[in-house]
Amino acid sequence: MPRVTSKDVAREAGVSQTTVSFVLNGREEHGLSAETRRRVLETAKRLGYVPSGAGRALRKGRSNVVLCVVPDFPVAEAMEQFKLALGRSLSEAGYTCVYLHHDGTATPLAELWQHVQPAVVVSFGSLPSADAQSLRGAEIPLLDGVFTPDNTRLTGLSQQDIGRLQIEHLAARGHRHIGYAALDDPRERPFSLPRLRGATLACDDLGLPAPQVVSMRYSRASARDAVAEWTQGATPVTAVAAFNDLLALAVLASCRTQHIDVPDDLALIGVDDLPVSSLAVPALTTIGMDLTGAADNLTAGILSTVGAPAPAAPCRPAAGDILTLIHRETT
Amino acid sequence: MPRVTSKDVAREAGVSQTTVSFVLNGREEHGLSAETRRRVLETAKRLGYVPSGAGRALRKGRSNVVLCVVPDFPVAEAMEQFKLALGRSLSEAGYTCVYLHHDGTATPLAELWQHVQPAVVVSFGSLPSADAQSLRGAEIPLLDGVFTPDNTRLTGLSQQDIGRLQIEHLAARGHRHIGYAALDDPRERPFSLPRLRGATLACDDLGLPAPQVVSMRYSRASARDAVAEWTQGATPVTAVAAFNDLLALAVLASCRTQHIDVPDDLALIGVDDLPVSSLAVPALTTIGMDLTGAADNLTAGILSTVGAPAPAAPCRPAAGDILTLIHRETT
DNA sequence: CTGAAAGCGCTTACAG
């Protein structure tokens, strides 16, 4: 059976296509009579009318797609949760969220958005300036650098605050000589550098010596070396803040094999609150994030960029409420 | 600056729009002269012509979107990897992959595909028959139940084989009384039931007693109870196959606190090869999966459904090559 | 071997 078009609705309701379009798009300024409005709405619903995305996109020169360019981040639970939440809240607003995982090798971006004509492009990292330029040329709005330190207001999620929170917790528990487990993976730098910077600034603010940074990988050997470095120096460290839970768990495993007691000999705090972190022995203290809240914040920003009405949810979580300290047994 | 259209290419190449369309879509049957072809191709490239998705979709009544309906699975690393790989290989074939995470509460599906007019719908679980019906009505091809046991040929990824492989490995190492750690989460059933079934069938085939199944959650208390049940019965179990690595890690943690030696008192095998699994002490034996290979298989199926030419890659991994046993220290 | 023309479904400037 053929599709129901706005022409069908018009004929059935005894009005013109113009009127149907005005009613369905809520264009008040043309002052349609209440009765006409009602009849059109009722007819559209009765016939099961669904507007054609293609027709609208062709006419307006702009689709209802929000194109999210995601750099080559490692797959991480937290990022997946965020993407999921963003997709949901945008779809409630009538937009389709498409993630482009861009590792540089793929199709030139310029080609893609000429083809798709997205309503907005959202870049999780920083878009190369050539791409930003080409978007400007195509008059497609861009939300750039969503997860970069300068744009924490977009999500309310500050990587620096994460590092700061870790240090503040350790300091509050009496630690003064603190180690930092950094990750030796260039793809994580957008997160790891600001977290470390936050930790360093916090130490400074609290009058503590700068954290003793050791760069490590996800391996036992690497964790063993790191622990040795922290504990065998002139002024041994009594606590370690790790870039994320996975690194913290590696350190934890290493402590066991080296018979270092956690938290008494060495306290430990991660970031992410992975499911597995609460299962560790001892259970890992960590930082949790309200990723749904962060995604809602971003959605609000996206919608205001396309000039859409603010989202239904009146209560955007404030930046400070996005992060939570989850205190378990390793501190 | 305004967009370059096929009309522009036609004018510039001194031919009609018809000819441009034929050349660019490679319609041989109309017998265009080689010289015309060359000139059109050259002009299109020179002007930077990119076809409009909206224009094409409107005309053909079908977009180039592949809509993947993903049921309410918990976020799992393996599934994310698979989705990433599928998105990549489809985009190479000129299709845009959109994931719809459907938890039942969202927009009616029928509305969505009237709006988007996808080229194919791919359902990771089983689509409700009303939805399948509505797709048929709209003449949109459907690949249904991608991860259900009846359709393992679509990806080459058999959940049953996973359970079977676990048991075969444990049996080969001399175990006869085997426990199975099942997950008590209804959302995982599409994976957990077939895995358990594969394990049970394998025991049967090998002449072993059926596995002693304990249903558990991701918590220490739950793991402790499970271990008690396995070890304190009349015929204690000497090995445990777990639904996934996370559950296996919970069991492993519990064994430590109960001073049960792994693998000597109790051997343990998981599924997924999580990054954290190689860090555990002792390191976890598990089943790894070639998810890129599985995604390539699915892409081939999708492309043949839309009548597209087979993908460039001539070598689809065979079903048997998707799974690998990763032998570490817990068995 | 190639082109003029119609039409996919929508929105909006314009006319009444």
Add this chain to the structure above:
DNA sequence: CTGAAAGCGCTTACAG
């Protein structure tokens, strides 16, 4: 307050 008409960019049946 409402409608007729044009046009977004594409593909294809038809005519030459």
